Amino acid sequence: MRTSTVSDLRQNNRAAVLRSIVSAVEATRSGIAAQCDLSSGSVTNIVTDLIAEGLVREFGSKPSSGGRPIARLSVVPEGAYFVGADVGELGVTVEVFDLTMTRVDRVFRKLRTRSSGPRRVKAAVADGVAALRKANPHIERALVGMGLGLPGIVDTGTDGVTRVYAQSLGWPMVTLDDLLAGTDLPTFADNGAKTLATAELWYGSAQGAEHSIVALLGRGIGVGVISGGRVLRGASSSAGEWGHTKVSFGGPTCSCGGRGCLEAYIGGVAVAQRWSAVGGRDGDDVEATVSELFARAADGDDTANRVVDETTEILGLGLANLVNLFNPERIVVGGWLGLPLIDMRRRELDVEIRRQALSRPAEQVALSSCRFGTDAVALGAALLPLEHFIAGTLELPESAA
Amino acid sequence: MRTSTVSDLRQNNRAAVLRSIVSAVEATRSGIAAQCDLSSGSVTNIVTDLIAEGLVREFGSKPSSGGRPIARLSVVPEGAYFVGADVGELGVTVEVFDLTMTRVDRVFRKLRTRSSGPRRVKAAVADGVAALRKANPHIERALVGMGLGLPGIVDTGTDGVTRVYAQSLGWPMVTLDDLLAGTDLPTFADNGAKTLATAELWYGSAQGAEHSIVALLGRGIGVGVISGGRVLRGASSSAGEWGHTKVSFGGPTCSCGGRGCLEAYIGGVAVAQRWSAVGGRDGDDVEATVSELFARAADGDDTANRVVDETTEILGLGLANLVNLFNPERIVVGGWLGLPLIDMRRRELDVEIRRQALSRPAEQVALSSCRFGTDAVALGAALLPLEHFIAGTLELPESAA
DNA sequence: TCACTTATAATAAGTATTGAAATAAGGGGG
DNA sequence: CCCCCTTATTTCAATACTTATTATAAGTGA
Numbered sequence: 001m002r003t004s005t006v007s008d009l010r011q012n013n014r015a016a017v018l019r020s021i022v023s024a025v026e027a028t029r030s031g032i033a034a035q036c037d038l039s040s041g042s043v044t045n046i047v048t049d050l051i052a053e054g055l056v057r058e059f060g061s062k063p064s065s066g067g068r069p070i071a072r073l074s075v076v077p078e079g080a081y082f083v084g085a086d087v088g089e090l091g092v093t094v095e096v097f098d099l100t101m102t103r104v105d106r107v108f109r110k111l112r113t114r115s116s117g118p119r120r121v122k123a124a125v126a127d128g129v130a131a132l133r134k135a136n137p138h139i140e141r142a143l144v145g146m147g148l149g150l151p152g153i154v155d156t157g158t159d160g161v162t163r164v165y166a167q168s169l170g171w172p173m174v175t176l177d178d179l180l181a182g183t184d185l186p187t188f189a190d191n192g193a194k195t196l197a198t199a200e201l202w203y204g205s206a207q208g209a210e211h212s213i214v215a216l217l218g219r220g221i222g223v224g225v226i227s228g229g230r231v232l233r234g235a236s237s238s239a240g241e242w243g244h245t246k247v248s249f250g251g252p253t254c255s256c257g258g259r260g261c262l263e264a265y266i267g268g269v270a271v272a273q274r275w276s277a278v279g280g281r282d283g284d285d286v287e288a289t290v291s292e293l294f295a296r297a298a299d300g301d302d303t304a305n306r307v308v309d310e311t312t313e314i315l316g317l318g319l320a321n322l323v324n325l326f327n328p329e330r331i332v333v334g335g336w337l338g339l340p341l342i343d344m345r346r347r348e349l350d351v352e353i354r355r356q357a358l359s360r361p362a363e364q365v366a367l368s369s370c371r372f373g374t375d376a377v378a379l380g381a382a383l384l385p386l387e388h389f390i391a392g393t394l395e396l397p398e399s400a401a
Numbered sequence: 402m403r404t405s406t407v408s409d410l411r412q413n414n415r416a417a418v419l420r421s422i423v424s425a426v427e428a429t430r431s432g433i434a435a436q437c438d439l440s441s442g443s444v445t446n447i448v449t450d451l452i453a454e455g456l457v458r459e460f461g462s463k464p465s466s467g468g469r470p471i472a473r474l475s476v477v478p479e480g481a482y483f484v485g486a487d488v489g490e491l492g493v494t495v496e497v498f499d500l501t502m503t504r505v506d507r508v509f510r511k512l513r514t515r516s517s518g519p520r521r522v523k524a525a526v527a528d529g530v531a532a533l534r535k536a537n538p539h540i541e542r543a544l545v546g547m548g549l550g551l552p553g554i555v556d557t558g559t560d561g562v563t564r565v566y567a568q569s570l571g572w573p574m575v576t577l578d579d580l581l582a583g584t585d586l587p588t589f590a591d592n593g594a595k596t597l598a599t600a601e602l603w604y605g606s607a608q609g610a611e612h613s614i615v616a617l618l619g620r621g622i623g624v625g626v627i628s629g630g631r632v633l634r635g636a637s638s639s640a641g642e643w644g645h646t647k648v649s650f651g652g653p654t655c656s657c658g659g660r661g662c663l664e665a666y667i668g669g670v671a672v673a674q675r676w677s678a679v680g681g682r683d684g685d686d687v688e689a690t691v692s693e694l695f696a697r698a699a700d701g702d703d704t705a706n707r708v709v710d711e712t713t714e715i716l717g718l719g720l721a722n723l724v725n726l727f728n729p730e731r732i733v734v735g736g737w738l739g740l741p742l743i744d745m746r747r748r749e750l751d752v753e754i755r756r757q758a759l760s761r762p763a764e765q766v767a768l769s770s771c772r773f774g775t776d777a778v779a780l781g782a783a784l785l786p787l788e789h790f791i792a793g794t795l796e797l798p799e800s801a802a
Numbered sequence: 803t804c805a806c807t808t809a810t811a812a813t814a815a816g817t818a819t820t821g822a823a824a825t826a827a828g829g830g831g832g
Numbered sequence: 833c834c835c836c837c838t839t840a841t842t843t844c845a846a847t848a849c850t851t852a853t854t855a856t857a858a859g860t861g862a
Contacts, residue, residue: 003404004414004439005850006818013405013818029841037405039820044842061827067839068827153761165761211636225726227635232628234728235612238762245722246757248649249715258757314650321646325626325726327635356647356659360554360566361639406819407848414849430810440851445810462858468808469858 011392013038017046018390021056022099023202027073047073055079055099075099080389080396081139083132083146083185084382085125086192086374089169089219092121094128095378096139101203101386103379104139107131118166118174129183145186145385145394148179149195149377151220156237162189167256168220186394188384192216194231194240195380196334196372197224201231202383204371205332212330213322215242217315217338218374219268219286225326243267247317265314268337275307287336294340312345316352323357323365334370342369412793414439418447419791422457423500424603428474448474456480456500476500481790481797482540484533484547484586485783486526487593487775490570490620493522495529496779497540502604502787505540507779508532519565519575530584546587546786546795549580550596550778552621557638563590568657569621587795589785593617595632595641596781597735597773598625602632603784605772606733613731614723616643618716618739619775620669620687626727644668648718666715669738676708688737695741713746717753724758724766735771743770 003012016036021027033043050056057076061069077098086093095106109124116124125148133140152166154176162176176189190198197206197214206212212226221243225232232239243263244256251260252270264270272289276282280296280303283289296304319331331353333342342349346367354362372379388394404413417437422428434444451457458477462470478499487494496507510525517525526549534541553567555577563577577590591599598607598615607613613627622644626633633640644664645657652661653671665671673690677683681697681704684690697705720732732754734743743750747768755763773780789795 002438003410004417004437006407006410006816006848007850009404009407009410009849010818016405030839037403040841041821041843042819045818048842061840063828064839066829066837068825068841070840153759155761227628227633232727234628234762235730236728236762236765238759238765239726239728241725241728241759241762244759245725246648246718249718256759317647317650321722322726324642324646325640325723326633327637327640327642329636358554358639358642358645358657360556361635361637361642364637364639407817407850408819410818411849431808441810442812442852443850445812446849449811462809464859465808467806467860469810469856471809 013042014046014049015390015392017043018050018055021050021073022075022101022386022390025074028070029073030070032073053079077102078138078142080142080144080386082144082382082385082389083129084149084195084378084380084384085128085146086149086195086377086381087121087125087151088192088374088377089151092124092128093375093378094125094132095382096132096136096143097379097382097386098139101379101382105132105136106378116169118164118171118179122179125179126183129185140397142396143185144389144396145188146183147195147381147384148176148187148189149192149381150189151192153238153241154189154191154194158236162237164189186385186388188381188388190237190381190384191222191240192374192377193220193222194224194233195384196370196374196377197226197231197380198383199372199376199380200224200332200334200370201226201229203379204376205368206330209328209330211326211328212332213319213326213328214332214334214370215315215319215322215338216370216374217266217268217333217335217341219337221263221267221318223322225322226328227326242318242322245318245321247314247321262314262318266311266318266337271307271311271337274310275304278303278307280304280307290337291340294344298344308341308345309348311341312348313352315341316349317356319349320353320356320362323353323361327361328365331365331367332370333367334372334374336374339369339373342367414443415447415450416791416793418444419451419456422451422474423476423502423787423791426475429471430474431471433474454480478503479539480543481787482544483783483786483790484530484544485550485596485779485781485785486529486547487550487596487778487782488522488526488552489593489775489778490552493525493529494776494779495526495533496783497533497537498780498783498787499540502780502783504780506533506537517570519567519572519580523580526580527584530586541798543797544586545790545797546589547584548596548782548785549577549588549590550593550782551590552593554639554642555590555592555595559637563638565590587786587789589782589789591638591782591785592623592625592641593775593778594621594623595625595634596785597771597775597778598627598632598733598781599784600773600777600781601625601733601735601771602627602630604780605777606769607731610729610731612727612729613733614720614727614729615733615735615771616716616720616723616739617771617775618667618669618734618736618742622664622668622719624723626723627729628727643719643723646719646722648715648722663715663719667712667719667738672708672712672738675711676705679704679708681705681708691738692741695745699745709742709746710749712742713749714753716742717750718757720750721754721757721763724754724762728762729766732766732768733771734768735773735775737775740770740774743768 079099091110096104193216200206214224216222223242246260248260252264254261254264480500492511497505594617601607615625624643647661649661653665655662655665
């Protein structure tokens with residue numbers, strides 16, 4: 001974000017004010033001034049602009065302590081709409097959000113097979129978006145853009161082309177353009193773990209922290225690292241590939257071909273396998289198997305508890321490594337595997353992290369669970385165009401003018 | 402860096418211009434304009450200011466292609482001076498640099514024992530600084546500040562107090578203030594690996610890259626992560642503690658008390674031990690032992706080569722993990738252990754990293770060796786006050802006015 | 803000497819921020 | 833019911849900075 005001219009400055013300040021209003025349920029001019037470190041005069045100017053643009057409105061007022069009442073400000077929900085899509089193994093969820101990031105509508109398009117090719121996914125996304133636009137014609141006027149949460153590596157090269165490597169779905173490399181085709185919406189994409197981290201950063205458990213780690217445990221093991229208030233992306237936006245970091249020489253072979261990957265220990269499939277290896281249920285449906293594992297453990301089943309303990313220990317090691325490397329204030333654990341795990345073993349996990357990490361960074365970090373389930377992947381994806389909209393790099397469609 | 406007012410803007414642009422002139426050997430107005438993305442008018446204004454302040458000067462000109470010759474600009478070396486200190490196990494090196502970051506003078510104060518307490522180090526630093534000031538009275542006029550490169554964790558809490566945890570020296574926790582006392586210079590401190598990374602970022606192999614990893618291998622295993630052009634610090638500035646990340650369950654016990662730490666495999670002591678365990682030399686002086694190991698390996702000694710191979714492999718695993726997590730463009734390896742290792746096994750290390758990391762991020766990364774040896778720790782430390790000086794958060798002493 | 807280039811400098815125009823002063827909106831006491 | 837007090841917002845003058853634009857400097861080649 002280059003701020004070298006006076007208009008960049010205005011842009012930045014406008015963005016800060018808009019962001020502040022969007023993320024607060026209710027804002028006031030002086031509150032914004034304090035939060036954005038701006039004078040009341042500047043806030044007045046910017047808010048006046050935003051009201052003129054139809055993005056913000058005043059709604060009533062609340063009493064001040066003995067003076068002129070404070071005007072309440074809020075975003076105009078209909079001011080802009082954003083689409084977010086969660087591309088998963090079972091299907092594609094497409095959702096529309098208004099400017100308050102309230103979900104307006106959603107559709108789910110099931111995929112026939114567990115690993116449908118990009119063509120099917122493309123069709124499902126296009127179909128889902130079309131269905132939403134048809135069912136909600138009023139959004140058309142202010143539909144700004146779309147974000148995709150994808151499994152696997154989403155990599156934006158120096159050439160500006162976004163490429164998707166969804167190895168877990170068995171896809172070949174696909175460019176984002178290939179995956180979109182029909183759609184005329186400006187579209188952004190990111191790895192699902194990163195979009196979930198973005199959602200937690202804006203509205204969930206990572207809110208307010210400058211440095212957090214959002215670990216997403218499911219079939220895959222992902223992490224979104226928040227550093228300096230933004231999601232860490234690295235040179236080509238593929239930073240945060242935690243699942244295939246090695247935690248053991250040799251070790252079990254992972255789906256990536258490597259050995260000793262963290263995912264080969266605590267990924268959904270691995271946990272289910274570890275359980276069935278010691279006599280647990282052995283089913284096709286990993287999610288169901290793991291869920292039963294947790295249920296058994298809760299019921300006091302020793303074997304199940306040992307598997308859960310072991311998982312906790314390895315997760316603790318993995319998180320401790322991240323604590324040493326990133327020195328976060330907060331660790332947020334989520335995902336369909338992570339949420340029940342942390343519910344059941346929060347204290348133990350906390351102890352394990354502190355045991356395995358260096359004491360200094362470990363002392364600074366707080367452990368918590370995600371506020372959202374994986375259903376927030378689409379919300380986080382929709383935050384991608386929102387961020388561009390706020391930053392001013394994405395505008396309302398012509399028709400709005 | 403909050404840029405919300407017009408003067409912040411000026412400050413930022415001034416900083417960008419000054420930084421550009423300091424890091425280039427020779428600058429021109431239009432070159433600066435291009436590099437900093439500013440108009441020629443603005444550059445003229447800012448440069449005029451800098452010349453008036455005595456930080457920059459014009460020196461001659463070079464022909465342009467058929468028009469008015471281009472004025473050469475350079476920093477005035479005597480415009481400001483910075484002290485950098487490298488606190489090592491054997492002694493304290495204190496150096497003074499001028500504004501071109503050319504070393505003006507240096508002193509070394511030996512520490513009696515390998516792990517002298519903070520009191521001795523404090524005395525050595527104070528003595529070194531005093532000696533330099535006495536020997537170079539002309540620097541006094543423009544002595545801006547000091548930076549310390551320290552072993553161990555340097556942690557700046559939310560209270561703003563900088564604390565040093567130099568476990569490898571057997572120190573208790575010490576605050577930076579304790580460590581300074583007598584000195585009246587504004588002082589900053591950072592972990593030695595991070596200051597070396599800073600030096601490599603400004604003048605060495607990490608120059609020009611936005612995202613790099615600078616791995617420093619010696620007795621300890623440290624890394625400075627450069628993300629978005631700046632050294633990653635995390636919540637309390639202790640990010641980058643790579644040496645004690647776990648790469649193996651169980652595994653050998655490390656000096657930190659943990660097991661399976663990377664440092665317990667490829668730290669200087671561990672490498673020496675691995676060698677002596679298979680019949681290599683067994684000496685007190687780790688550095689000499691390791692240096693002999695490399696010499697033997699170069700001579701074709703099979704045992705030595707096996708130890709070096711094994712070290713390469715483990716280092717490759719460790720770096721691959723960082724590649725997955727940070728998605729850097731460049732990996733820079735240095736330190737008294739790292740430099741000879743990469744000289745001898747560059748290809749093999751490269752192959753190993755690519756084998757163990759995910760292919761996408763691995764394809765994007767280039768491996769190289771540090772331009773500087775560990776002697777640049779003091780240079781990097783001196784860059785801390787330089788950065789503050791450039792950013793305008795640190796000024797020339799009163800006497801200069 | 804006279805176009806013609808290219809690099810800087812000077813100037814004009816426009817815009818943003820701030821801080822002070824003005825104004826708006828209520829509360830409460832006499 | 834009027835006046836004073838408090839607090840929130842707006843208005844406005846002062847200031848500072850960037851960008852164009854225009855002028856000037858300093859050479860080249862004919």
